Amino acid sequence: MSWYYSPLDHRKQSILKAVVVDYVKTAEPVGSKTLLDRHTLGVKSATIRNEMADLADLGYLRQPHTSAGRIPSDMGYRYFVNRLMDIDALPSSVESSARKKLSHFQSEVDLVIEHTCRMLADISRYMGVATHPAVRDAAISHVTVSGVAPKKLLVVLLLDNGRVLHGLVDFDWQSRNVDQEHATNYISERLRGLRLDTLADDGSGDADSPDEEAMNDLLKLVRELAGNEMGASAETEVHFEGAGYILRQPEFRDVERLEAFMSVFEEKRAVHRMLAVAENASDTTVVIGSEIPVGGMRDCSVVATRYRVGGRGSGVIGIVGPTRMDYGRAVSSVRMMSDVLGDLLTGLAL
Numbered sequence: 001m002s003w004y005y006s007p008l009d010h011r012k013q014s015i016l017k018a019v020v021v022d023y024v025k026t027a028e029p030v031g032s033k034t035l036l037d038r039h040t041l042g043v044k045s046a047t048i049r050n051e052m053a054d055l056a057d058l059g060y061l062r063q064p065h066t067s068a069g070r071i072p073s074d075m076g077y078r079y080f081v082n083r084l085m086d087i088d089a090l091p092s093s094v095e096s097s098a099r100k101k102l103s104h105f106q107s108e109v110d111l112v113i114e115h116t117c118r119m120l121a122d123i124s125r126y127m128g129v130a131t132h133p134a135v136r137d138a139a140i141s142h143v144t145v146s147g148v149a150p151k152k153l154l155v156v157l158l159l160d161n162g163r164v165l166h167g168l169v170d171f172d173w174q175s176r177n178v179d180q181e182h183a184t185n186y187i188s189e190r191l192r193g194l195r196l197d198t199l200a201d202d203g204s205g206d207a208d209s210p211d212e213e214a215m216n217d218l219l220k221l222v223r224e225l226a227g228n229e230m231g232a233s234a235e236t237e238v239h240f241e242g243a244g245y246i247l248r249q250p251e252f253r254d255v256e257r258l259e260a261f262m263s264v265f266e267e268k269r270a271v272h273r274m275l276a277v278a279e280n281a282s283d284t285t286v287v288i289g290s291e292i293p294v295g296g297m298r299d300c301s302v303v304a305t306r307y308r309v310g311g312r313g314s315g316v317i318g319i320v321g322p323t324r325m326d327y328g329r330a331v332s333s334v335r336m337m338s339d340v341l342g343d344l345l346t347g348l349a350l
Contacts, residue, residue, distance in 0.1 A: 031069035074289035121242025126321030133161035260296035278304035
């Protein structure tokens, strides 16, 4: 959704920013007297009251109840994020601690993503969400071939984004005198650096020996396996942690509202739609309330970015929380953990 922004002078900007900051902290509607007491705005209460009324007329603030103060609208939050938000870098000790703790889990992608999401949730106090590295964009780093039965081989494909694919192929390796180490080296050499979506043509030529014929036949089977695994993994997995932080938010004390929110995370495609806006963005993306293309999320915001593995965009990591979110800290947290996750998965892929 795109917003039409009416021009706001410096005073209105200052008052809008003060309302957002106070409402994020208190979850209570903000009145003119409150702003006068808490902020140095250089004007009297009556002037603040008039300016807040103007901001409401323009669509930046709304009044939840007749006798209540004002709270930001989705448009008010959007103006704040685009033009008024302060992004303070998190202390370096927070990043150092995150890297140290997560280094213990650098054994497989699932664990890395799980604990990164949990740490992002703990840092931001909102729900942490991440998609696994996309298979469709990955290239093969290494292939391992090992016999598990007289006529079956286990093939393990290590991708350059940290993902691991594996499967069994029917191949009479014993009667064809195939050495597993030789097969591993041969297949890895032929496939290393190739993207999964380029493996349809097996590229094998005429064989000059039984050994070469066996290797070509095996190479064809591995290519077919890789293609099948890519198709099965077309929709990447989504992981989220920190649902408890959502339960603590005043906005979700309403059971129906909470149920609508939680139902979104039971449908993987809905979460993908929610995060899709960040997949092609060059920077951290903030999606607010009615901008989210998923039902049940009208009271929420998403802050997400694409993490990079080996210098290439691979998956999305972000947080989900109420529109009454500390956006500056949210953006800082997501950016930091994106760097940490990308570095960990890059190391895992080497």
